[in-house]
Amino acid sequence: MADFDRRTALKGGLTVSAVGLLGTTTFSAAAVAAPGASEPKIHDTAAWGARPPNGAIEVQNHKPTYIVVHHTVDPGNVTDYTLEHAYWASRSIQNFHMDTRGWVDSGQQFTNSRGGHITEGRHRSLEILRGGTQHVLGANVGNNNSTCIGIENEGLYSKEDVTPALWDSLVKMVAYIASQYGISPEFIKGHRDFNSTECPGTVLYDRLPELRTAVGSLLGSASPKADLPEWPLLKPGDTGPRVRTAQELLRARGFAVPVDGLFGQSTKDAVTALAARNGLERDLCGATAATDEAGFLGSDVWPLIMRPGTDTRALKAQLAG
Ligand SMILES: [Zn+2]
Missing domain, CATH: 1.10.101 (Muramoyl-pentapeptide Carboxypeptidase; domain 1)
Incomplete structure (x- = not known):
């Protein structure tokens, strides 16, 4: 929704300078990350040659509540697992979001490739995550962007499963985010837990309980509580x-x-x-x-x-x- 992002861009212009200093002063908070959830290799926007954003990036003075798992759909389930391809995919997503969607920058905070390479999405997302106290407002979960930090996983997972490399990096990245913000594994969600969408694909969505358990064990936290039932997703053509x-x-x-x-x-x-x-x-x-x-x-x-x-x-x- 282009209008949504233009509105937030305008608001961001008023607030981003005020929180810019805070963002740098809290940088050292990364040092207090819990054992077992150290920062995985994350390639920043400069590494993959991101375009500058079209407007101000809004940084909010609160932590995100939920970590949200997405799939990208395009470019499909490629077998190019190189870092170069992950960079290309990051540029492709940013171009689509800026040129077609009309957003200020990539919608998601982070991207995870089928080769298991993690890249920064929206500018400042890595710096702010390291700070552990603030939230870069993205555009990836309709009506819920203030509370959600999103990871785009390259591919389409309605019928096929993710690669082992993608899964491993997803576990590490989600654990790092959870550790930085003190988010309990039960607050790891799929996009469809918020919006009526296929994302992140039924196969990946059905693995979220496994993801919560894996992250919980990396964080050394108690076993996650039994999953509460979520609303089912019904689509045209369904019966029953x-x-x-x-x-x-x-x-x-x-x-x-x-x-x-x-x-x-x-x-x-x-x-x-x-x-x-x-x-x-x-x-x-x-x-x-x-x-x-x-x-x-x-x-x-x-x-x-x-x-x-x-x-x-x-x-x-x-x-x-
Ligand atoms: Zn999504």
Whole structure:
């Protein structure tokens, strides 16, 4: 959403100079990182030849709450695992975000290649992460950028799994971020936990409990609590009892959809209209492809169609079962 970023760029212009000094003075906080979560090799924007941003980078005076895992979709699941390719991919993402999306810079704070090379995304993200007290406002999780720090993982993981190298660097990077900000592993999320999107792909999404456990063991923290149920993601073409439940709730909200358990055109139109009416930010991800996710019904739509007074946990459990 270009308008979103232009607004934040303007706001950033007012605040970034005030926090610039703080950013440097807190730099030494990296030295207090917990044992076992040392900084992995992170290639900064200068290393991969980033363009300068089109506007001010907004640095917020609070830590992020969530670490969010994404997939990039493009350039697909390449087999070029070199550092040179990771640099190329970083430039390609930045070009797409600045030239096509109209954002000030790369949307994500960090990028992880299929060869396991980690690069800085949005300028200043590495410096601020080392400080451990502030947050570079990105553009990768619609309506939630103030609380989320995002890692774009190169590839498409709807059906295929990530490479072992990508997985290893993801574990190390997430552990380092969690350590710097004191984030508990249960706050490691997938993009679809916030927005109605396929990202980070069902295969990678289903490995998030494993990621939380791996990060927890690197940090030496207790085993993460049992995962709370998340809202399911329903897509046009889906069938079954969860679609039927969604249709019942949409009807109760005044949408003339059938209650037949088939996610057809009228259900898709209803969800699209509801998302627009409520200002849900779609297409706000670091992904480099404009995938058609119109009508997807996920974590930001369920709360809008729940009956007033519904027990959220009970409904989530019903949908999960
Ligand atoms: Zn995403």
